[in-house]
Amino acid sequence: MIEITVNDRLGKKVRIKCNPNDTIGDLKKLIALQTGTRWDKIVLKKWYTIYKDHITLQDYEIHEGFNFELYYQ
Amino acid sequence: MPREEKKRKRKDSDSSEDERVKHRRSKTPSPSPAKERRQAKSRSASPAGNEGGGGGDFTLSIEETNKLRAQLGMAPLETDDTPKIRDAEDGNLTDKIVNEEGFEFRHRKAENWGDKKKDEGIKEKIEVAKKKREIYAKVLKSKGLADDSSDDEATGWVSKQRQLDEERKKADERAKMLDQMDEEFGVSSVIEEKKKQAKKKDIKKTSQKDKSLTGGLIVGHSKAEFLSGEDQVLVLEDKGVLDEGDEVLVNPNIVDKERTNRNVELKKRKGKEMQEDQLDEWGNPKDRGLLAKYDDELEGQPRERFRLDESGQVDIERERDEAEMRKRLMMAGKTLVDLDDSNKFSRASEYYTQEEMISFRKVKKEKKDKKLRKRGKEKGILKADDLEPIEQGGSSDLGTRGRRRRQDDEEAMDTTSKPRKAEPQAEDGEIEDETPEVDGKWRRTQQQAVDLDALKRVVEREMEEEESDDDLIVGVDLSNVVLDYDAENELQSVLEKARRLKQQPTKSNDIKMEIKEEEEPMEENAEDLAADPDVVMIDSTMEYCRNIGEIRTHGFAGNREDAIDFESEEPVEVKPPKVEDEEKTREKIRRFKEEKKRRQQVEKEMRGGWTEASVNPEDQEAEAEAGLDDEDEEILREMKEFKRSGSDSEEDDGEKEEDDVLGGEIDATKGIGAMLKLAAKKGYLEDANKKRIAGENLDHLKSKNFSKVESAKYDIEEKYTKKLEKMGTTGRGPTQEFCEKKHYKPEVDLSYVDNRGRELDPKDAFRIMSWKFHGKMPGKKQQEKRARQIDQKELLKTYVSSSDTPLGTLSRQRKKQEQLQTPYLVLSGNTSHQNFKKD
Secondary structure, eight states, rough: EEEEEEOSSSOEEEEEETTTTTHHHHHHHHHHHOOOOOOGGEEEETTTEOOOTTBHHHHTTOOOOOOOEEOOO | OOSSSSSOOOOOOHHHHHHHHHHHHHOOSSSOOOHHHHHHHGGSSSSSSSSSSSSEEEOHHHHHHHHHHHHHOOOOOOOOOSSSEOSSSSSOOOOOOOOEEEEEEEEEOOOOHHHHHHHHHHHHHHHHHHHHHHHHHHHHHHHOOOTTHOOOHHHHHHHHHHHHHHHHHHHHHHHHHHHHHHHHHHHHHHHHHHHHHHHHHHHHHHHHOOOOOOOOOSSSSGGGGGGGOOOOOEEOOOOOOTTTSSEEOOOOOHHHHHHHHHHHHHHHSSOOOOHHHHHHHHBBBOOOTTGGGGHHHHHOOOOOOOOOTSSSSSHHHHHHHHHHHHHHHTSSOOOOOOTTTTTTOOOOOOOOOOHHHHHSOOOOOOOOOOOHHHHHHTTTOOOOSSSOOOOOOOTSTTTTTHHHHHHHHHTTTOOHHHHHHHHHOOOOTOOOOTTTTTOOOOOOHHHHHHHHHHHHHHHHHHHHHHTTTOOOOTTOTTTTTTTOOOHHHHHHHHHHHHHHHHHHHHHHHHHHHHHHHHHHHHHHHHHHHHHOTTSSSOOHHHHHHHHSSSSSSSTTOSSOOSSOHHHHHHHHHHHHHHHHHHHHHHHHHHHHHHHHHHHHHHHHHHSOOOOOOOHHHHHHEEEEEHTTTTHHHHHHHHHHHHHHHHHHOOHHHHHHHHHHHHHHOOTTOOHHHHHHHHHHHOSOOOOOTOOOSSOOOOTTTSOOSEEEOOOOOHHHHHHHHHHHHHTTSSSSOOOOOOOGGGTTTOOOOOEEEEESOOOOOOHHHHHHHHHHTTTTOOHHHHHHHHHHHHHHHHHHHHHOOOSSSSSSSHHHHHHHHHHHSSSOOOOOOOOOOOOOOOO
């Protein structure tokens, strides 16, 4: 179980607990629940790297304390 | 991709604040030590709730997230029950297994190299100590010399000896037993015989082994090889099995040597026949014989052999003697030179050796004291140079009688052994004989000195006591010996000098008397000649005066108004007396002679010592003339005498003479004009027309104490100028301007011309001259530019006027009209009808 941060830079900053073997899609859903937007409207980025939904966090090597940029599409 | 080591250092770009806040809020089950530390740091902050919270952070607890996840249909969060870091259970027990995010990592602590090194050092020390212990143990075990228990050795030795004895005894007993047995068997006699034979054989062998074995064999080398006398081992030469012939004994070393020599010779022979081949070791030519080239092929390699006699011996004495003889013959006229150059050439030292120092000493020239020498030679002065230096070193025997005897013989002294002997010991205890002990060089002189002193005392004694000759040491005949005392010589020389000086006036007197007598007739002649005005008399005084600068020319030419004509006066003055009375003249001559004598005496006095300042006018004059040369002095005086003899007043003439030399003084009492003239002459007046030094006057900068450096003068002119300088003149006299050229003021008008022919103004001229001087002209371009400028200038000069024709006809016309005063000009060539006027 890792805890990652998702920051909007517009006021929304959320910490999410999740498993490393969860997919990005699952993570997005969790984020959606917490932030109040729809999960398919969310884009998680790191600079210009867009994280795809079907790949697990472990594969992305997302570790504890990772920081995502929250964008909306 | 899972990595073995995970770097926990890499953090997101999250601010540290977030981190801290996160840790504050989150309840991670088992945080890593780093995290724990951080948590411990930030524990001061208030523990805020998980959800929401200040700062805009939004996080849920695990239960809530699980609820959410259940909603979504996801598996609940995985939590770690196992501790993150635990010890390894197998393998390296020191390793730690870190459990992070589902992965297990085995962590092994890194080796501490510092500790490693320390361990190694300690190990080394331990080893060294160990070795030391071993060595000491070994050393301590062995016996020292002092510890050597001779008893043990002795006992050991004794026991050994005993054993040997026992064995011998046993052996003897056994032998006896055997003999008995033999006797019993009856074989003893045979055995005895055999024994005898064996004994004989042994004896033979030991003494004549060689003979029996090697008798009659051939030795395959020349006898010369064995001359050295050393033992050499000879072996049988290889021979074919079926070959017949005698055995040949050979020393393999010598064989090899021979082979190499042969090869060397062959190689040499391959080329031309070398000169060295022809010569023997003694330098004599080798005799080869005819067609020596083919000897090897025809006869085979030459091999010297000799045969041993029956006993196996050979007589090489003969060879040896022959060799010796040969050697002696060869070396008779030759000398061996050691090629080792160590003796000849030694490394030169950087400093002078004693020998070299001695060689530098200059040989002193012997003094040229001829008189002394003569005296000495007659009587045989013994000087230091005549003596031989006594040998230095311990080899010389300083105190031997025989040596002394030899010396005495050389000096031609009578010697008696007794007094000689007596000398060192007792001379009435008066004289210290230094000779035998002192290791001085000039022992002989010392001896002599001693003898002299002895002599003196002896003489005294004789005088006093009149003793017999026995006590005297005067066995020495000193009649031939003259001692050379330097002090004496000096004294004598000084005395002689004084004597000479005393004699001088008398001598000089005599000489002068002679001169006088000679001169008298000469003077008479001179008088006659002087009377004749046409004759030019060249006199030393005249020359001298000329040099001074007053009289420039001979005869009566030049500025002779001021000068006194000695010649002119003489005849004037001398004549009347001649005319008058002969007696008078004779008297005068006598007087003159007397005067001369007197004069000469005065002169001598002056010469001998200091000149006294005398009050008499005559003496003053004499003194005044003392500065002149001696010869001139004489003659001048003579002249004076003549004058005196002739004229009545002596003083006036003297004064006149002096004044005339410097120039006649103008009588200032006559008038202002005369006074002015006198003043001017003396230099009191400044000439207005006199030129002043224009420009800088650097006299104050010139050195005042300037002394000229003497440089060698080779030219006679230079030498003459040098002499004149010494006298204080330049030989030219005072310079005077050309009196006839006083008003000459030359106009200098230098005009410079270009290479083209133009006249140059001074600026350009200077420029061109400076180019020439420095040898540097401006470059081509510059020169061209200049040329162009010049051309332009020229053009400007020949400026074509706009208003006029190039030739300037209009202006010329005008001018002509002016000249002619007509308004018109007639242009025809014929100018006869010039003035056309309207009638």
